[in-house]
Amino acid sequence: MKYMFEQGFLGTRAPLFMDFTTLIVVLLPFLVAFAIYFSKKRQYKIHAFLQTIILVISLIIIGYFEYGVRLGGGFNEYIKHSSVDSSFASSILILHIVIATITLYLWIETLIKAKKMQNLSSYSHKDAGIRTFIGIVLTSLSGIWVYIILFIL
16 A cells, blocks of 8 residues: 555645545536536436445545545644644644535435435425535535645645
């Protein structure tokens, strides 16, 4: 697993695993929007399949990310090389974790409820999907912010 800590491909001081997970975080809202597109076209089976696959892959990547962070020394190790105040960076990281955790819960809940529903075009599912998508966008933006703080500034 030494490859995880080699120089990343984004040209920053981040290790490879961090660049990889950050790239996925950046792409996630676009991937989910692509899946939503099929719902709008009333192709609900494709929509459900894509949402499930994107969620499962996201969970695998979260595990990979967490493993890399723990092996790499955690937040305290990465903040050492940043010019940003560690208490400010910690606040941003906590905000990101809260948003991401709530979003993950909403996403899983939305998928589980959708599996149980007969009418997938219901307003409650649509509303839950909108909330989840907003959470995914906010998770992406806050994750990018953490990356910038830790590896660019």
